[in-house]
Amino acid sequence: MASFDLVNYGLRPSKSIQRQLAFDGFRRLQANLGLKDFAYIGFGSIWFTDFIMAHRLLGINDMVSIEAHDVGYERAKFNCPYAPIRVMHGLSSNILPTLFTDELLKNRPWIIWLDYDYEFNEDVKEDVRLVLENAPLNSIFLITYNGTEMAYGRALERPDRVRDLFGSVFRDRLAKNDFKDERLHRLLMELTQDLMCSIAAESSRPGRFVPSFRMIYRDGAPMITVGGIFADTDRVQAASTCVRAATWPCFPAKPIVAPQLTLREATMLQSQLPNPEGLTRNDVRALGFDLEDDQIEAFSSYYLQYPSFAQIMF
Numbered sequence: 001m002a003s004f005d006l007v008n009y010g011l012r013p014s015k016s017i018q019r020q021l022a023f024d025g026f027r028r029l030q031a032n033l034g035l036k037d038f039a040y041i042g043f044g045s046i047w048f049t050d051f052i053m054a055h056r057l058l059g060i061n062d063m064v065s066i067e068a069h070d071v072g073y074e075r076a077k078f079n080c081p082y083a084p085i086r087v088m089h090g091l092s093s094n095i096l097p098t099l100f101t102d103e104l105l106k107n108r109p110w111i112i113w114l115d116y117d118y119e120f121n122e123d124v125k126e127d128v129r130l131v132l133e134n135a136p137l138n139s140i141f142l143i144t145y146n147g148t149e150m151a152y153g154r155a156l157e158r159p160d161r162v163r164d165l166f167g168s169v170f171r172d173r174l175a176k177n178d179f180k181d182e183r184l185h186r187l188l189m190e191l192t193q194d195l196m197c198s199i200a201a202e203s204s205r206p207g208r209f210v211p212s213f214r215m216i217y218r219d220g221a222p223m224i225t226v227g228g229i230f231a232d233t234d235r236v237q238a239a240s241t242c243v244r245a246a247t248w249p250c251f252p253a254k255p256i257v258a259p260q261l262t263l264r265e266a267t268m269l270q271s272q273l274p275n276p277e278g279l280t281r282n283d284v285r286a287l288g289f290d291l292e293d294d295q296i297e298a299f300s301s302y303y304l305q306y307p308s309f310a311q312i313m314f
Contacts, residue, residue, distance in 0.1 A: 012219040013258035016307040022225070023053050025212060025243075025250040026111055026140060030058065032242040033235045035138055039063065039105050041112040043092075044085070046075045050113060055082055060111070062104060064088060066095045092127050100134040109138040113227075116144060119151035120165060120188065120224075125195070132199045132209065138235060142213050142227030143192070147185040155180065162191070169194035182255065185222050189214055192226040200230060207232040210239040212248075217256035258302060259295035266299075266306055273303045 029035065040054040044065030054060040063085045067073040073089040080087055088095050092114060099105055112135060114127055124145060131141050153161040158179045163170045169191055178187050193211050200209030213227040231239040242248070261269070268287045272279055279300050284291050291299075299306060 013260065013307055014217040014219045014256045015223070017256050017258055017302045017305040018215050018217040018223075018225060019050060019053065020305040021215065021249045021252070021256075022113070022142065022213060023050075023057055025248070026058060028242055028248070029140060029212065029229055029239065033138065033229075033231065033238050035109055035235075037108050038140075039108055039110045041066070041099065041105075041110055043067070043113075043115050044076060044080075044087070046072060046079045048076075048079065048081050048085070050115070051085055052081055054111065058111075064095075064099060064105075066090070066092050068092070091123075093123060093130070096127065096130050097134075106136065109136050109140070111140045113142045113144070115142075116146070118146050119148065120145045120192065122165070125165065128196060129199050132196060132230065133203045133205075135230065137205065137207055137230055137232040140212070140227065140229045141196075142225055144223055144225040147188055147216070147222040147224045149180055149184055152179075152184070158184075162188070166191045166195055169198050182216075182222075185216050185224055185255070189216060189224050189226055192224070193228075196226065196228060205230070208236045210236065210243060212239070212243045213250045215250060215252055215256065219258075222255065256302065257294075257298055258306060259291060259299055261299070261306075263308060265289060266308060269296075269299055270303050270306070273300060275300070 030038070038058065038060050040051060040060045040063040042050055042065060044051045045067070048065065051063050051065060054063060061084045063082070065076060065085055065087045067076045067087060067089060068091050073087065076087045112131060116124055124143065128143060135141065149158070152158050155176075159174065162179065174187070177183055193214060197209050197211065207230060209228050209230045211228040213225055215225040217223050217225070229239050243250075269279070269284070272283060272287070279296055281291070281293055281296060284296060
C-alpha cells in the first residue's frame, strides 16, 4: 500500500514542526549566502505540503515532484496546487539524471528534499551519490528516512547491515547498545552525514558540502533527516558561519516528539508562553486539563511551530 493511503502528511504535528524548522533553515541560508532563483525538487505525493511552503515562503516557482506509484501519479497530477509544478512519473533513480541536464534547472541552485517513507537502503544511497555528484553548486540537499530498528535486521544482524550500508564511514568499536533505540537513530544520522561529506569530497567538485540539517522526529515511526548545502568556494565560509550560529534551528538536541493536542488545548498552552520560568504540570492543571512532563517540555520548545488543525463539517 502506498504511504499516502496510510497517512495525511500534512496532519502530523512532529513532521509539521520538523518541516517548519527546515524551511527556517532554507530561508537563513538563502539570505546569508545571497542565493536566489532556487528550484525545488522532492516527493510531493498527493498532498504537496512542502511544495506549497516552498512557493509561499521562499517564492520558488519552478518545482518538480517525483512520483513512482502509478495511482499516486494520477492523483498527484489531479491535486497539483500550482501550475509551475511538474509531476514526473518514475523512480527517483531514473528521474534524477534527467534533471541534471534539464535546461530549466541545470544552471541554478536547487532545494532537493528526498523524503522517503522507508529505511535507508542501497537505492537511497545511490540517490545521495547521484545528487551530490551532479546537482548544481549551492544546492541544499536533504533526505528523510525511517529509522525503525527492525528495518535494519534483527539485533545480531544489525551491525553488519549498517556496516554494509555505510561502508568506509562506518565506525569500528561500536557497542551492541549503539544499534538499538535512540542510539541507533543518532548513529544512523551521524553516519549519513559522514557519508554525504565523503561522497562530496570524493567528487572533487569546487566548494564543500556543509552539514546543515540533523533532525529526528516521531509521529509513530522514528524518522531521520540529514542534509546540508554544497556551497561553492566563495560561499563555504558564509554557510559554515550560518549553521554554527547558536540560533540555527536545524540541529535540535532531542528528537521532535510533539504531543497530540486538541485545538483548545494548544490554544490554552500557547496563551501561557513564552514563560521564562518554564511551564509546569501544575500550570497546565490550573488551565483545566493535564499533560505529562515530557509533553509539556516538547510543546514549550516548539509552540511557535505547533500546527493548528480544525475539522470542517459540511
